[in-house]
Amino acid sequence: MKDMLNWYAIYVRSRHEFVADSELRRKGIKTYLPSVKRLSQWRDRKKLIEFPLFPGYLFVQMGNSDYLAVLRAKGVVSLICSRAGIPIPVPDEEIDSLKLLIESGTEIDLYPQFDEGTRVLIRRGALRGASGVVVSREGQFIFAVNIHILGRSVGVKIYADDLEAA
Numbered sequence: 424m425k426d427m428l429n430w431y432a433i434y435v436r437s438r439h440e441f442v443a444d445s446e447l448r449r450k451g452i453k454t455y456l457p458s459v460k461r462l463s464q465w466r467d468r469k470k471l472i473e474f475p476l477f478p479g480y481l482f483v484q485m486g487n488s489d490y491l492a493v494l495r496a497k498g499v500v501s502l503i504c505s506r507a508g509i510p511i512p513v514p515d516e517e518i519d520s521l522k523l524l525i526e527s528g529t530e531i532d533l534y535p536q537f538d539e540g541t542r543v544l545i546r547r548g549a550l551r552g553a554s555g556v557v558v559s560r561e562g563q564f565i566f567a568v569n570i571h572i573l574g575r576s577v578g579v580k581i582y583a584d585d586l587e588a589a
Contacts, residue, residue: 426485426486426487426488426489427486428453428484428485428486429484429485429486429512429513430455430482430483430484430512430513430514430515430517430518431482431483431484431485431493431502431503431510431511431512431513432480432481432482432502432503432511432513433480433481433482433483433493433499433500433501433502433503434479434480434499434500434501434502434503435479435480435481435498435499435500436498436499436500437478437479439497439498440456440458440475440478440479440480440481440498441456441475442497442498443481443496443497443498443499444456444481446496446497446498446499447483447493447496447499450492450496452483452484452485452489452492452493452496453483453484453485454481454482454483454484455481455482455483455484455518455521455522456475456481456482457475457476457477457482457521457522457525458473458474458475458476458525459473459474459476459525459531460472460473460474461474476525476531480503482513482518490502490510537557537564537583537586537588538557539557539558539559540556540557540558541556541557541588542554542555542556542588542589543555543556543557543566543586543587543588543589544586544587544588544589545566545581545585545586546585546586546587547585548585550566550579550581550585553566553568554568554589555567555568555569555578556569557586558576558578563580564580564581564582564583564586565578565579565580565581566578566579566580566581566586
C-alpha cells in the first residue's frame with residue numbers, strides 16, 4: 424500500500440533553506456520553497472537576490488515512509504508538530520494558493536498573524552519599543568495604547584510587519 428502524501432512544513436537551520444531544498448530534491452522528495460526576488464544594495468552595486476518568503480521554513484510533500492529521510496537531510500532541524508509530537512499537515516489549498524500568489528508576479532508582503540487584542544511591541548521606526556494592542560478597523564491594523572485608568576485609548580495605523588508579539 425502506498426503512503427498518502429501530505430504537505431508538511433519543516434524547520435531548517437538558519438540560512439539553509441536552499442541547501443535543505445536541494446538535498447531533499449536530490450533524495451526524490453517533493454519540496455516547495457516559496458521565495459521572492461528583492462533588490463539588495465551593497466556599497467558598490469545593486470543585485471536582485473532570491474530570498475525565502477518564510478525564512479527558516481520550507482514545505483515537503485511526503486508520506487510516513489519519508490519521515491526519516493526528511494529529518495536526516497542536510498540543514499533540516501525538525502518537522503512542525505503538534506504538542507503531542509505529531510507532524511501537522513498543511514492543507515493542499517494553502518500550498519496551491521501560495522503558489523498562485525507567488526507565480527502571479529505581484530509584489531508580496533509577509534504579515535504576521537495577529538488576532539485583535541494581541542499585545543504587541545513595535546520593532547522598528549519612530550515608534551520602536553512602544554507597547555500596545557492590535558485593533559483592526561476597516562481592514563487595517565491599528566496600534567493602540569490603552570490608558571486604563573482614564574478608560575481611553577490612542578491609536579495609529581501601522582504595518583503589521585513592524586509589529587511583534589509582546
